[in-house]
Amino acid sequence: MNDLFSALPPSPRKPAADKLGADKLGADKLGADKLGADKLGADKPVAGKPPAAKATGGEADYSARDIEVLEGLEPVRRHPGMYIGGTDDAALHHLAAEILDNAMDEAVAGHASAIEVTLATGNFLTI
Secondary structure, three states, X not given: XXXXXXXXXXXXXXXXXXXXXXXXXXXXXXXXXXXXXXXXXXXXXXXXXXXXXXXXXXXXXXXXXXOOOOOOOHHHHHOHHHHHOOOOHHHHHHHHHHHHHHHHHHHHOOOOOOOOOEEEOOOEEEO
């Protein structure tokens, strides 16, 4: 597998209780082992918690075949809002400002001696 994390060694997974910090809560200090689960309310339903959602016809048929892997810049082209926050004037202005900012960072780092900015007919920006 050739991805961003392929060079990292696998790390052992901790049980969910460790992630939640149950051992840090000091359940034994609270006397949970002496009180019993019924006194703690473990067998009672949680108030306000909605029941689990049931799969409808469309969701039940969802499988790995339905996932489309987008390569290169195709994800940005298809879902620009995920990357630049939208497609309105403010988002496009932010995109242009980010590209110019990145160009200035490269120039300051010594990778460029000049930055050319061209705004052409039809609002085409070249940096």
